[in-house]
Amino acid sequence: MKKEQNILEAIVKGTRERVNHKKKNLTLEELQDQVRSFPAAMDFPFEKALRTKGLSFICEVKKASPSRGIISPDFPYLKIAQEYEQAGASAISCLTEPVYFQGKDEYLREIAETVSVPVLRKDFVVDAYMIWEAKLLGASAVLLICAILTDRELEEWIRLCHSLGLSALVEVHTEGEVLRARQAGARIIGVNNRDLKTFQVDINVSQRLKKLVPQEIIFVSESGIRTRADIELLERHGTDAVLIGETLMCSRDKKEQLNRLKGK
Ligand SMILES: O=P(O)(O)OC[C@@H](O)[C@@H](O)c1c[nH]c2ccccc12
Numbered sequence: 001m002k003k004e005q006n007i008l009e010a011i012v013k014g015t016r017e018r019v020n021h022k023k024k025n026l027t028l029e030e031l032q033d034q035v036r037s038f039p040a041a042m043d044f045p046f047e048k049a050l051r052t053k054g055l056s057f058i059c060e061v062k063k064a065s066p067s068r069g070i071i072s073p074d075f076p077y078l079k080i081a082q083e084y085e086q087a088g089a090s091a092i093s094c095l096t097e098p099v100y101f102q103g104k105d106e107y108l109r110e111i112a113e114t115v116s117v118p119v120l121r122k123d124f125v126v127d128a129y130m131i132w133e134a135k136l137l138g139a140s141a142v143l144l145i146c147a148i149l150t151d152r153e154l155e156e157w158i159r160l161c162h163s164l165g166l167s168a169l170v171e172v173h174t175e176g177e178v179l180r181a182r183q184a185g186a187r188i189i190g191v192n193n194r195d196l197k198t199f200q201v202d203i204n205v206s207q208r209l210k211k212l213v214p215q216e217i218i219f220v221s222e223s224g225i226r227t228r229a230d231i232e233l234l235e236r237h238g239t240d241a242v243l244i245g246e247t248l249m250c251s252r253d254k255k256e257q258l259n260r261l262k263g264k
Pocket residue numbers: 060062122123124171192222223224225243244245246247
């Protein structure tokens with residue numbers, strides 16, 4: 001238990017070190033200048049895509065994870081993203097955390113340049129620098145994980161995201177975190193069915209926490225979604241969108257798998 005808990009701490013520590021290193025090559029001020037110098041969409045395409053009628057699918061491009069190890073050894077990330085788009089994904093989630101998920105900033109940049117659906121930066125944001133960076137890479141949304149942020153960081157960074165035209169997917173796993181996310185001004189709340197400290201997956205966490213999220217906030221269910229029955233359960237409870245990684249990444253025919261999940 002203790003060792004497992006340390007994984008989240010280790011990821012956060014590694015991420016802080018990486019950001020500090022990046023700042024030596026490009027300072028926050030320089031990064032902000034770069035962001036301000038190019039015209040960027042301010043119409044929140046990620047939020048819009050999730051607000052459309054019916055359940056929306058956010059499909060994740062992920063090479064590896066701490067719970068599964070390597071998921072896709074050859075990892076043709078652009079091809080995967082294009083397949084997701086053609087299969088009817090509303091948005092794409094791209095891991096950029098390089099150690100535990102073997103992600104890369106470049107994957108995000110190239111995917112955002114290639115597909116026309118909005119792209120979410122999936123990482124462990126522990127510094128505002130990473131939000132500006134997400135914008136520069138072409139993301140339309142950023143994941144903010146309640147468990148690793150203070151109330152003040154949450155509130156400030158949700159505001160920063162919105163001022164940059166980025167949507168914030170605010171991730172929660174407990175009742176207390178849902179309340180913190182609401183208090184901080186979240187417009188999109190994602191329940192992670194996987195406990196990041198123990199890796200245990202329980203889809204009922206979404207069902208339980210949905211009750212605390214008012215209608216006007218977009219409700220996303222994340223992780224461990226495998227079957228049509230999972231989707232039907234989530235739909236019955238008023239879920240707006242699902243975020244699916246492994247189930248799609250492990251399917252040879254992603255379109256067929258997505259259609260199966262959609263009940264087509
Ligand atoms: O591959 P899955 O079980 O379908 O899960 C996808 C996604 O929810 C998961 O990758 C995730 C959810 N929250 C995160 C935070 C950081 C890294 C990864 C995640």
